[in-house]
Amino acid sequence: MNPGADAVPRWMVVVAALLGLTGVVAGAFGAHGLDGAVAPDRLSAFETGARYQVFHALALLAVGVLAGQGLAGRWLTASALCFTVGVGLFSGSLYGLVLLNWAFLGPITPLGGLLLMAGWLLLAVAALTSQSHSGGERR
Template sequence: MTQFALVAASIYGLLGVVLGAFGAHALSARLSPEMQSIWHTAVQYQFFHVAALLAVGVLARQGMTSGALSVAGVCFTLGTLVFSGSLYLLALSGVRWLGAITPLGGVLLILGWLALLWAVTRG
C-alpha cells in the first residue's frame, strides 16, 4: 500500500497543478462561470485527496498495516478519479448527466475517510 498510495498521490498532485493551471489560463475564456466553478471544485477535491493519499502512504511506511488502511487508499484513489474526473468532463462537455456520476465518487471518498478513521483508531 505504501508505494501505491504515494505514487497515486504524486500523480494526482502533478495532474492537479497541470489541470488547475489549464483551467485558470487555457479554459478561462472558453468556460462559463458555472463551468469554471465546477472545474475549480474538481481541482480542490483532487488536492484534498492528494493529502489523504500521502497520509495513507506515510502511515503505511511507518509500519501501520491493516486492511482498513488499504481500503482507504483504494477508495481515495478511485473516489478522486470518479469525483473529480466526472466534474472535469462535465465542465468540458457540458453534458449534465455526468453530474449523476459524481456522487458515486463522493461515496468512495467518504468510505475512504471512514476506513482511515477505522485504521487509525484500531491500528
Template sequence: MAKLYLLLAAFLGGTGVVLGAFGAHGLRGKIAENLLEAYKTGVLYQMLHALALFGIALLIRHWGEKTSLLVSGGLFALGVLLFSGSLYALAFGGPRWLGPVTPLGGLAMIGGWTALFVAALNLPK
C-alpha cells in the same frame, strides 16, 4: 501498496497543479462560470486527496498494510477518479449522465475518510 499509493499521490498532485493552472489561465472566459467553478472544485478535491494518499502511504510504511488503510487509499483514488473526473468531463461538455457520477465519487471519498477513522481506532498506541 505504500509505493503504489505514493505514486498515485505524486501523479494526482502533479496533474492537479497542471489542471489547476490550465483552469486559471486557459479556461477563464472560454467556458461558463458555473462550469469553471465545478472544474475548480474537481481540482481542489483532487489535490486534497493526493495529500491524503501521501499520508496513507506514510502510515502503511510505518504501521504496515492494515486493511482499513488499504481500503482508505483505494477509496480516495476511486473518489478522485469519479468525483473530479466527472466534474472535468462535465466542464468540457461531457454527457449529462456524468452528473450522477459526481456524488458517487464523493461517497467514495467519505468512505475513505471513514476507513481512515477505523484505522486510527485500531492502530497501536
C-alpha cells in the same frame, strides 16, 4: 524487513504524486485556459474538481506514509482505494461535464464524493484499530 511490506505504501505514494501533479495541471488549465472560455458556474465546478483532487492526493500520500509505519494495513488500503477511485469519479466526472459537456456524468459525481467520505471514515477506523501505537505513545 518483508520485501512486500513497502509495496502498498509505494503504490499509494506513486498514485498520490500523479494525482497531485495532474491536479495542479488541471488547476492551472482551469485558471488560464478555461477562464472566459466556459461559463463561470462550469469554471467553478472544474476548479472544485481540481481542488478536491489535490486535497485527496495529499490524503493518499499521508495514508501511504501511515501504511509504511505499520498502521492497520487493510483499513488503510481500503481508504487508499476509496480516495483513488473517489477522485477518479468525483474530479473526473466534473472535468468531463465541463470539458466535454457529458451530462450523463452528473450522477457519478456524488458517488465519487461518497467514496471520498468513505476513505476518510476508513482512515479513522485504521487509526482506531491500530495495534502499532498504544496509549498515544510511539514504540
